[in-house]
Amino acid sequence: MKIVASLLLLALSLTALSVQADAPTDARALEGVEKGRVVFDLNNTDPETLALYLMVIRETHEDLTDQGVEPDMILAFRGQAVTMISEDRERFELTEFEHLDAIEEHIAALREKGVRMESCSVATRLFGVDTGELLPGIEPVRNTFVSLTGYQAQGYAVIPIY
């Protein structure tokens, strides 16, 4: 029984290895890159899309780590996206709460991984979001246009999420 289990485990491992070998990689883009420095410019207008992209960003964090590159990620929320990262959900329909829940979960997981997050004070002012009610881990900054400029000058890549 023990032998059968071992063989099964071996077969499964080999299958996993062969899948791994066939799977595409990002070797060309990561050539010579030790640290994946990136700022995601998040400017979505609906919570479902934002939740979907946060999920992809989590996957991106894992994909970097798996390929031996240390992620150095920043999420910059601006525009209407700032309304979706507040504990105050009054402006949303009940049907959108599941997406807001997903956003909260993704943000907590990304925070756990050491991803830094900030929200634009120009946007929070324009959309009437109280910065005291931002989700844990999200720091208000003065102006995201300025921080996007600054991070790029510091060598961070930018990935727009609109």
Add this chain to the structure above:
Amino acid sequence: MRKRLLILLLALLLPFGLASTATAEDLDNREATEGLETMQAVYDVRKSDPDAMLAYLRGIATNHENLIKEGVEPDLRMVFIAEAVKFITTDPEPEIAIDHGDTLDEIAEAVDRLDELGVRMEACAAATRAYGVDNDKLLDPIQPVRSGFIAVMGYQNQGYALVPVY
């Protein structure tokens, strides 16, 4: 319908706009290309409309030609992400094939042209998975990669400028 017409109009006008700007004798990009021997750029292509995407693919080929005219060596890359991957396969969804068959043929030609120019092209495997596109059926010059976002950030970290095509 009105939106479609607008998109079509934009798609039709755009290449002319790019081309006429570039071919006008008195216009150039010398200030932007000053001191550069090589121009490294990565186009992050996320178009959801094949006609608009075709117009941009032709525009990118024009960019390549114009850089050479200005004495700058182009080092251009493209990464197809999100819905854009639906239009770069030899086995498109039936609905897309019926509605946009001619455009898809022209996209394949534009991709071949970019390949001839030396533009390197990649497609996001997370997107091909999400939209049911078989990586083995991508247009020949396009290589699947694990993550389009990592491609876009990796090339920027290597010194390539980002050109969003949304």
